[in-house]
Amino acid sequence: MGGTPAFKWTAEAVQTLTRLYAAGETRMAIAVVLETDARVVGRKIDRLDLARQLSPEERAARKLATTRHMAAVGLAKRAEAGEFIWSPQQVADLRRLYVTELRSASEIAVIIGCQPRDVSRKAYNAGLTRFRDASVRQRDRLRAQQLASARAARSRALAALQPKDTPPVVSDADLIAAAVAAGKVRQLPPGQACGLTGLERYLWASPPITGRVEHRARGRARKRAA
Numbered sequence: 001m002g003g004t005p006a007f008k009w010t011a012e013a014v015q016t017l018t019r020l021y022a023a024g025e026t027r028m029a030i031a032v033v034l035e036t037d038a039r040v041v042g043r044k045i046d047r048l049d050l051a052r053q054l055s056p057e058e059r060a061a062r063k064l065a066t067t068r069h070m071a072a073v074g075l076a077k078r079a080e081a082g083e084f085i086w087s088p089q090q091v092a093d094l095r096r097l098y099v100t101e102l103r104s105a106s107e108i109a110v111i112i113g114c115q116p117r118d119v120s121r122k123a124y125n126a127g128l129t130r131f132r133d134a135s136v137r138q139r140d141r142l143r144a145q146q147l148a149s150a151r152a153a154r155s156r157a158l159a160a161l162q163p164k165d166t167p168p169v170v171s172d173a174d175l176i177a178a179a180v181a182a183g184k185v186r187q188l189p190p191g192q193a194c195g196l197t198g199l200e201r202y203l204w205a206s207p208p209i210t211g212r213v214e215h216r217a218r219g220r221a222r223k224r225a226a
Helices: 011-022 027-034 038-048 056-080 088-100 105-112 116-125 134-161 172-181 198-203 220-225
Strands: none
Touching: 011 027, 011 038, 027 038, 027 056, 088 105, 088 116, 105 116, 105 134
């Protein structure tokens, strides 16, 4: 079975964990020192019940620090994946432009510096769409449809301008050479006869190409034919 090998907790690693946790270090910092994952450190802290030694205020502060760290890690991963990350100031600008000034998603995207789909997604997730009038929402839908139609028309125009790939002209000699190279054609050595012999036609060892081959009349049959 593949995968990452499990972390082995030695006595020295447990002592390091206990010392750093009592000194106020977070799970992430301890994981860096032990060269493991923060979840491994968290499970070990829960099994050793080290949080019982802390005051309620300190436990709450540690939990808040862990939550903020995980949120920052999640934001970094989403940013690396190409997702637009909204700052508190940008969210406030979005609320003002979207609800108060009734700007369109494309206009807000130009002001904030993102894509129109990012504006629409954030407005929907933040519940801002219910603060806009129905006529404004209808206007936004029509404008989005017009933009989509314009983009499709540009794509079709660009595709029509691009030269179409024409298949190359292949001569008969090239086709024959390719068939010989692929082993689809048998080459007879010089001097070897091709076709059917008289004995093969007489014994019907191989069917004729077209029609039935009539045998030559012999003896009395030849006289009757005459």
